Amino acid sequence: MNFVEKLLTASRSNQSLLCIGLDPDPELMPGIDVFQFNKEIIDATSDLVCAYKPNLAFYEALGIDGLKAMSKTIAHIPDSIPVIGDAKRGDIASSSKAYARALFDTFGFDAVTLNPYMGYDSIAPFIDYTDKGIFILCKTSNPSASDFQELPSLEPAPGTGTIPLFERVALKAVAWNTRGNIGLVVGATYPRQLRRIRELCPEMPLIIPGIGTQGGDVAATVRYGVDANREKAIINSSRQIIYASKESDSALAARREALKLRDLINHHLETMR
Amino acid sequence: MNFVEKLLTASRSNQSLLCIGLDPDPELMPGIDVFQFNKEIIDATSDLVCAYKPNLAFYEALGIDGLKAMSKTIAHIPDSIPVIGDAKRGDIASSSKAYARALFDTFGFDAVTLNPYMGYDSIAPFIDYTDKGIFILCKTSNPSASDFQELPSLEPAPGTGTIPLFERVALKAVAWNTRGNIGLVVGATYPRQLRRIRELCPEMPLIIPGIGTQGGDVAATVRYGVDANREKAIINSSRQIIYASKESDSALAARREALKLRDLINHHLETMR
Numbered sequence: 300m301n302f303v304e305k306l307l308t309a310s311r312s313n314q315s316l317l318c319i320g321l322d323p324d325p326e327l328m329p330g331i332d333v334f335q336f337n338k339e340i341i342d343a344t345s346d347l348v349c350a351y352k353p354n355l356a357f358y359e360a361l362g363i364d365g366l367k368a369m370s371k372t373i374a375h376i377p378d379s380i381p382v383i384g385d386a387k388r389g390d391i392a393s394s395s396k397a398y399a400r401a402l403f404d405t406f407g408f409d410a411v412t413l414n415p416y417m418g419y420d421s422i423a424p425f426i427d428y429t430d431k432g433i434f435i436l437c438k439t440s441n442p443s444a445s446d447f448q449e450l451p452s453l454e455p456a457p458g459t460g461t462i463p464l465f466e467r468v469a470l471k472a473v474a475w476n477t478r479g480n481i482g483l484v485v486g487a488t489y490p491r492q493l494r495r496i497r498e499l500c501p502e503m504p505l506i507i508p509g510i511g512t513q514g515g516d517v518a519a520t521v522r523y524g525v526d527a528n529r530e531k532a533i534i535n536s537s538r539q540i541i542y543a544s545k546e547s548d549s550a551l552a553a554r555r556e557a558l559k560l561r562d563l564i565n566h567h568l569e570t571m572r
Numbered sequence: 573m574n575f576v577e578k579l580l581t582a583s584r585s586n587q588s589l590l591c592i593g594l595d596p597d598p599e600l601m602p603g604i605d606v607f608q609f610n611k612e613i614i615d616a617t618s619d620l621v622c623a624y625k626p627n628l629a630f631y632e633a634l635g636i637d638g639l640k641a642m643s644k645t646i647a648h649i650p651d652s653i654p655v656i657g658d659a660k661r662g663d664i665a666s667s668s669k670a671y672a673r674a675l676f677d678t679f680g681f682d683a684v685t686l687n688p689y690m691g692y693d694s695i696a697p698f699i700d701y702t703d704k705g706i707f708i709l710c711k712t713s714n715p716s717a718s719d720f721q722e723l724p725s726l727e728p729a730p731g732t733g734t735i736p737l738f739e740r741v742a743l744k745a746v747a748w749n750t751r752g753n754i755g756l757v758v759g760a761t762y763p764r765q766l767r768r769i770r771e772l773c774p775e776m777p778l779i780i781p782g783i784g785t786q787g788g789d790v791a792a793t794v795r796y797g798v799d800a801n802r803e804k805a806i807i808n809s810s811r812q813i814i815y816a817s818k819e820s821d822s823a824l825a826a827r828r829e830a831l832k833l834r835d836l837i838n839h840h841l842e843t844m845r
Contacts (some may be wrong), residue, residue, distance in 0.1 A: 324670070354670075362679070363636060387662055388660070390627070397630045401633040414687045417712050418715075418718065420716040440664070445691065447741070452725050454723075461726065467720065538666075
């Protein structure tokens with residue numbers, strides 16, 4: 300089963316487009332064992348999600364122990380739920396191959412996020428893993444996303460018109476997607492751009508972070524993010540769920556928030572009928 | 573001592589613009605202990621370089637053991653030689669802060685490489701480490717660098733002219749460099765662009781990979797890469813040096829190659845007088 304099949308199977312089985320970001324921030328949970336924290340969240344929510352998405356930054360910040368906790372977390376997630384390594388890597392040649400090995404073979408992620416700035420050959424070693432998923436940053440959810448991603452860009456050949464850089468990235472991703480394993484990352488905080496990207500890439504799975512704390516609107520995210528079958532949107536929430544409570548009932552609170560958000564997403568899907 | 577001071581001190585003391593990339597590739601050295609391999613290279617070359625640059629991809633590909641070897645390698649490099657973590661990270665908000673903690677506090681690099689695609693707020697947490705160095709990918713050395721980096725880009729405001737994306741990145745880097753700790757990564761394989769970037773950023777340190785295996789010309793790299801004092805070019809070579817020999821004399825062979833390359837660079841510096 301390749302990544303998209305695995306994603307759709309989990310999504311249909313759990314009736315969910317919700318992805319939970321497993322981003323353990325020690326500033327928000329001093330003294331808590333990271334794996335134990337994740338384990339409780341996973342055990343409390345694995346029937347409610349289409350995927351989990353650990354962001355590697357939080358594990359690397361804890362050094363070797365953090366990476367051990369990440370490995371244990373990946374191993375603990377049920378096989379039926381895809382695990383997306385939010386790594387945002389990008390490098391070239393043998394370094395890019397080494398990152399693909401690290402993320403897919405060594406850590407065992409089902410999919411990863413990648414940065415497009417270095418171009419095709421930085422992505423190619425990942426594409427060769429045809430059963431895995433690749434999500435290329437297109438329009439990110441942060442305020443400074445516009446610094447470069449919105450710059451009006453021309454094709455090198457003159458006369459082909461001006462579109463924002465993120466649309467060039469989307470078009471390249473379509474051209475590169477010969478193995479059917481490429482998707483994009485698009486921030487919920489930019490609904491107009493999300494709509495445009497879905498037009499350009501009608502078939503691709505999209506990871507959509509930025510609802511909740513960052514302010515992305517759930518209704519617009521659902522409406523503009525899903526494909527024609529009302530699937531393939533991976534709507535991510537991290538801290539709104541995993542830090543729903545800072546008390547010892549954090550897993551229960553996480554379940555409550557996840558359920559609420561999954562059902563809200565499904566409610567907006569219903570209104571699209 | 574901040575990063576630039578540390579770099580200049582090492583560079584002057586060793587009369588060297590050479591940086592050695594510590595990129596242990598198990599395909600090229602099956603069965604060899606990574607730390608031991610690095611240790612021998614470092615012991616044989618630390619009087620010949622201005623910096624070392626481990627690329628994290630190769631260590632991550634080896635999992636927890638690889639990252640332990642990376643930590644030991646960093647600790648083994650003499651304090652007088654700056655260590656640049658070639659991480660090419662880029663993320664936002666709390667994730668970006670976590671990467672800064674991981675690379676500067678947890679692993680202890682003196683400087684890191686970062687990807688600009690996500691814009692200012694992805695760089696800001698690193699800038700706050702005023703004693704550390706930050707190298708933003710500008711024009712990378714790989715063939716596909718042109719996919720996006722060469723796209724003619726306009727400022728959002730009309731009428732401000734068209735320049736390639738990588739020049740927009742260079743100009744933003746100048747604008748962001750309020751703490752004096754930003755540099756750029758520019759591939760030796762694109763000497764025209766290197767020259768242009770040095771014009772735009774006369775004061776910044778530049779990491780310049782791409783000589784040797786990738787074909788960048790040393791003479792042009794030196795001529796266009798250095799600043800007005802003929803400094804602040806960090807000319808990187810990895811496999812040409814660390815895999816100069818695959819036999820047990822690899823450290824000696826590495827020293828021979830490093831000496832040759834350092835002296836060749838210095839020869840080209842001399843001709844600029």
